[in-house]
Amino acid sequence: MFIAFSLRDCQPFVHSRGAISHIAAAVLVGEHVPKIIFDQVSKSYGSVEVLPPFDLTLDDGEFTVLVGPSGCGKSTTLRMLAGLETLSGGEIYFDEKPISRLDPKERDLAMVFQDYALYPHMNIAKNMSFALRLARVPKSEIEEKVQRVAKMLNIAHLLDRKPAELSGGQRQRVAMGRALVRDAGTFLFDEPLSNLDAKLRGKMRAELAEMRDTIDKNMVYVTHDQVEAMTLGDRIVVMSDGFIQQQGTPEELFKRPVNKFVAGFIGSPTMNFLDGELTQEGDAMWVRGAGYALPLSPETAADVKNANAKDVTLGLRPSSFVSEGTEGAAIELRVIVSEYLGAQSVLVTRCGEADVLVETQSATPIKSGAVRTFGVLTDEIMIFDKSTGLRL
């Protein structure tokens, strides 16, 4: 099922046993980790409501990813949690304790910013220890913590430098280190990898994923990149236009999206959508549209029957196609472009008027312009109500 992203995802890096994960065990010990509850939280700027009231519960120790296109309200949600934005309504609780009127410093959290937000006038050691120095932690303890985190993040040799003297990746590590040095109960990440180049991003993503497994803290991570969301999140919250579309494990979101938005947002290459019509033919239910006719699996048919919809959108993941003759129902597609990705290829094909992406093994090269018949795994077919976008 996950081949779809692993394709785009595989970065050509040698993955040294993740530096960050070791810190996890070493640095972050036994602080209380609260359960975070958003209760009817809303946010408006003047008369513009960017976030209508919503509820959201993040279990303690969970790695939660807020994901969605830009402007969906994910960053605002995170910033309200951090205390950088006020709430327009509702309340945020850490366990039973309301926190929306507390200063950021009273919320026991650490944050990694998109642009790293390092203090340009302080060297790396000073940057990392700023919070501890403000909290009047004894010097020897600060020294020890900074050294330990720096060593594990591979930035120990940079402690005397200023941020301007570091490369993007190093700055990113320092920002991470600055958060990790503090034994906060909750870690917030605001698109921390989006300023890195693709290779570094893949490397850091893998290290973060390892950290997730070893740190027993709340992690709330905002990104617009669904690959990051899928690889990092214990739970993913998909947001769009200020609304929470769906939340669940990566697998739930991939296999059982509640609507067309989530289905299209999660997964890479993205899901194909084709207009269609449901028809009952004998015992079987069929979906038919321009250039195709596919039978539904009994389970899907049962789900669809109750909904009583006729005009629908058919959703097909590029990974749901197989070479003809092996299994599944047949569909005839004209290949427009073949994108060679190595072991696999993504074919841009045409079905009626619509473009359809198909993932295939590169072993069988396909010429552009060829008309080919592919098999479709019918139990992976998704049917959405055309007007509401909800999955049936």
Place this chain on the structure above:
Amino acid sequence: MQSANVNRVTPYLFLAPAALVMAVALLYPIGYMIYASFLDWNPSQRIGEAEFVGLRNYINLLGDAAFRESFFVTLKFAAVVVSLEMVIGVGLALLLDRNIRGMSVLRTLFILPMMIAPIVVGLMWRYMYHPSVGVFNRTLKSLGLDPIPWLSDGSWAFASVVIADIWQWTPFIFILSLAALQSLPQSAMEAARIDGAMGWQQVLYIKLPLMMPVLIVTLLLRLIDAFKVLEVILVLTNGGPGLSTEILSLRISRTASEFRELGEAAAMSNYLLILLVILTFAMFAYNKAVEARTARLRKAAEEDI
């Protein structure tokens, strides 16, 4: 070969008119002044009739207690006004760096004093400082307090000119500091809040250090200006009482017009010029150092990726 030479000459040809204007408008007067400082010259003579005395004017000035006093007053004035203006200006900027309704109107009001001609500022303050009809002493009187000899007592007079200068020039530092504050990286400030820095800690540990480059340039600009101040003091005290407020530019003007010693006045101007050139070079050197440092850091970062 021929055309190559022509090509090389062409830019200078185009630059020549500008160079000529600059030579006439800028270098000639300065050269004239420097030359005059070596002469024993009074205004009834043509410059050619004046006697060349070499460095005598400069040497005489060094031994002249009144000049030394005046030089000292200038230094004291510049140091006091610029320090106070920096503190008040930066303080105001820190206080007003927020979204208040009508902030743009407030900002304009704040910088009004800067736009008033110095001579007008001098006259305004002179009437306010007036011993009997001035607003300060009348207020003191109505409160049952003794009047203050604002301009007639040596130390009060110095304080009075300092106050007037602060009133006029604090806004300069205020707007530059405010601009600096508002261009600070917002996320660093937010990071500081998350790290637990409260109001004054943010100012002390984050805002002021980040504003420092702008503050240093502002300070030097103000210092250069303060050394040249003339009109306000001329109108307020004319240097008195005694020599208590006689700053250098005032003494230069009096040496030339009252004492009719053009050569000596020119020499004094040159002393002031040397001081200002040193300050200006300090500013250039600072800018260069900052640029060099940034370049070096960037290079180091790029090599290190």
